[in-house]
Amino acid sequence: KSGSDNKVSLSVDTGAGSAADTTALLNNLKLGQVSGGSISAPLSFTAAGTTSTLEAAGTNASVKIDGRTYTDLQDNKLQVNGVTYTFKKATPAGTTAQVTIAQDQEKLVENVKKFVEDYNKLLDDLHGRYNNNKYPDYEVLTKDQEASMSHEQVEKWNERAKSGLLYRDGYLRSIISDMRDAVTNRVGSAPxxxxxxxxxxxxxxxxxxxxxxxxxxxxxxISAEPDAVNQIFSHTDNDDNYGDNGVATRLAERLGKRMESLKSHAGMTANKSDRSELGKLIENYEKQMSDFKQLMSSFENQLYKKYNAMEEAISKLSTQFGFFSRQ
Structure with a gap:
């Protein structure tokens, strides 16, 4: 194969002894049938003899795995039961190839290391919020106070004012306790x-x-009992038995329930339609504030009426006093 036209050149010895070899070679390569020194289809030439067309019918590869035959291979690859096979060459007739599947130990070790790392990070975050003391001297700023401060000062103040909101919070304490329980107790389903x-x-x-x-x-x-290691982390009991569940399953279950409980208590958004306990409490405070504003407005109107009446009375008295003083 050479040149910009990608032509294929085949050179053979023209000696008398090479004719049989040439015929056998072309026939084996499926480039055509050679008979009497001429080449017949599938290799054919145009009338001008300058170009050629090669047509050869392909066949699907056939693979037998555990007694089952597969012919739907894509790019000589096949996936069976989660295992991807890549076929490089055909096996000789009457022979079989043995495939041994082993646990990817390094990948499993890395996953476990990541689990330990993420667990410790989450625990640090929870402990940080649980033990974060409140600054009692930093109350919530009023609008007038914020107006007299710079944006940076307001941010720093509010950061201090919001500190300690979860100090010794019961929900956080329960979450931390659940996490410890999930990782310390034995997994009943692991043999x-x-x-x-x-x-x-x-x-x-x-x-x-x-x-x-x-x-x-x-x-x-992992080397001794890889299945047991897998059970310890990921087993899910069909009867939802907590003691038989793996560590990861336990954590997901317990943290999910705690989140639902927290959602019921504190809500998940600032929407006024929030019907959580804190949402209802905030709604009640807002109603009390609205009622108090109405009460103050009514009281203010009463004072204005009394003040106006007092002014009118003083004006009348002043007029009468002037009248008597002129007598």
Whole structure:
């Protein structure tokens, strides 16, 4: 194959002994049938003899895996039961190829390390909010106070004023407790000795509940019982038995319930249609403020009426006093 026209050139020895070899070569390459020194279809030439057209019918690859035959391959690739096979060449007739599937240990170790890291980050955030003290000297600013301050001063003030809103909050305490419970208790569905995080190298490193990972112990557990390690994290019990659920399933379940409880208590938006406990409380305060404004407006109107009546009375008295003083 050479040149800009991508022509294919085939050179053979023109000796008498090469004719049979040339015929066999062309026939095996499916470039045409050679008989008596001439080439017939599928390789054909135009009348001018300058161009050629090659037509050859292709056939689908056929693969048999575990007794089942597959012919719908795309780019010599096939996916069966979550495993992708890439076929490089055909196996000799009468032979089979053995495929061994092994757990990707490094990937699993990285996933566990990420779990421990994310768990500790979430725990740090919750502890930070739970232990964040309130600044008692920083009350909410009035509009007049904000008007007398710069934008930066207002932001810093409000940051202090909002601190401690979740100090020793009962909901946060329950969430932290649920997280510890989920990672410390054994997983009833996991068989054998690998039935809790401590058995595979994940333990608490301090009283705050932070997790630490022993990678060597984890790798040993994965090599010995990979299915058990998977059960510890991701098993979901069909009967919704909390003790049989994996750690990740427990966390998702408990945190989901806590979020629903928090939503019922505090709501999720600032919408006035919020029917949470705090939403109703805010609505009640707003109604009290509205009623108080109406009361003050009514009281103000009464004072104005009394003031006007008093002015009229004083004016009359002044007129009468002037009249008597002229007598």
């Amino acid at each position: 054998g000795r690998y039935n809790n995080l401590a058995a595979i190298g994940i333990t608490s490193k301090d009283q705050s509940g932070h997790l630490k990972l022993d990678e060597n112990k984890l790798r040993t557990a």
